[in-house]
Amino acid sequence: MILNLIKEKIAKTFNIEESLFVYPPNNKLGDISLPLFSLAKEREESPNSLALKIKEGVLSSDVFIDIFERIEVVGPYLNFFINKKYLISETVKSVVDSPQNLFHNNFGAQKKVVFEYSNANTHKEIHIGHLRNIVLGDSLVKIYLANGFDAHPVSFINDFGINTAKTVWFYKNKKEKNIGLCYSQAVAELEKNSDINKEVGEIMSDIEKRHGENYKLWQETKDLSLLDFKKVYDILDVDFEKTYFESDLIDEGLEIVDDYLKRGIFKKSEGAIIADLEDYKLGVLPVIRSNGTALYPVADLALANRKFQDFSGLKKSFLVVDVRQSLHFKQLFKVLELAGYQNDFTHLSYDFVKLPEGMMSSRSGNAVSFEFLFEKIVERLSQESKKRHEDWSDDKILENSHKLAVAILKFEMLKISPNKIITFDIEEALRFEGFNALYIIYSLVRMKSILRKADFDFSFADLDRLLINLKEDLEKNICLNILKFSDVIVGAGKDNDPSEIAKYLFSFVQLFNDYYQRVNILKAEEETMRARLVLIKSCIVLIENAFSLLGIKTNIEEI
């Protein structure tokens, strides 16, 4: 890639660490820059005189003769201005000819990794907290794939807890068919009348024994719940290679517990079975309740096993789970380590989604369900579309609004760093201005519309000759930013943070909109027009690639 090649060349020639290069805060200062503080210290020289020396060296070397327009020394900084023609033509050609070189690297060396996410509970509704999890996991898998990892998405579904029994109880007694509503309403009933707990306990016991009427109802409600999940996954266009169920893992987990008990990793305490991790300052992990029933870690232990069985050669297992379970995972990983696991487990935590009025939970029933939010956004988008396109059919409006709503929701969840709480304000989300997927899609659709109107056949374009016509500073700046995308992909992977892609994408489109406003494309002189069309095509490829790393599809032609 061009920027890396340039940095590498300079670094090699002058024996400098390649990582010392930075991008200047604004493009008036240069395209790439080398701050010389540390190097000057090492070489016992003043940064400024060292900068001047290197500058002379670069200028006198014929390797760099066509690459740089000029080189400036500003105090301790050495600022390189890349030749405009060279930068533009190299960039556009590589986007058009070999985009995989720009949008894909082999940083991960095909290391096999698994991402476990969307660890939803059946018998509960999917709310916007889960949405963050699903969208984050999906995006991370895509970013890791782009970084050359062999990444696989799996999901672990919790279908066996006491919450399922509560839902069954409500379903059975109140004839409520909407499973999502059953749980929160059951919790409310239980609070009013604690006698119900006994019934719920009996239901749970039947479920665990796997027979009788209650077990049947459990299966029935589970299936209904899974249908609801499927609906959401389809809307969000996410898919898992494997889905693990707690109910399938529990027996294997119990065997492991026995084994660990024998090996002294677990012990009995106060009637329960625990892992005592006080020595590691990790407190105590309860595994089996004093009444003999299994707790969450039992399934986790079995799942750790399964994943390495199912994905042979697996090097690393990522678990995308809410930050509130950090301690739990530290404990679990410590237990696995004590049991002799050599494998690498990493908890990718993210903070929760709260409402402006406070915390959200499916227990209290104040959660904003995915379905509700999605419909609300579709509705608002449809209203707007109708205003703009009186000639569009209702079907077309609805279809477009659906696509947009998915993009908007995903972007809302991903544009903020995972370790920040998202305060989800529905009014804010319905405003569609500024740092928002709609802004980007709107611009993208305008770009596509220009290409449609131009009706230009790219396959016959003689790029070398054509690109000479791109003479604007903005055109160079756009190309420079296209090139920076490679670094963004690597960074987002290293930091496990898709928001870096979202932020980059937004600022890139801002830059393009500036260009769009200032420069005429279809009205430009013939050759300039064609060159600009090729540039726009490159921008479209970039934007669609960036969006795809966020799991956002861009199959929208009009808006």
Add this chain to the structure above:
RNA sequence: GUCCCUGUAGUUCAAUGGAUAGAACAUCAGCCUUCUAAGCUGAAUAUCUAGGUUCGAUUCCUAGCGGGGACACCA
């Protein structure tokens, strides 16, 4: 009490230890006979406090203050 995260503009978020701390929303002032104005331009406004490390700290360290979370039978 212990541990984890966090504190930047009126609000929501940015800023690999580096140059003039950036956006978006809201506010104010402008731009549609012109490739889709869900757009663009301009104005105004900010690093919790005190120390330390460093040539250089919003960033790293220590302490304090504020916010959130987790800490044995929830997941």
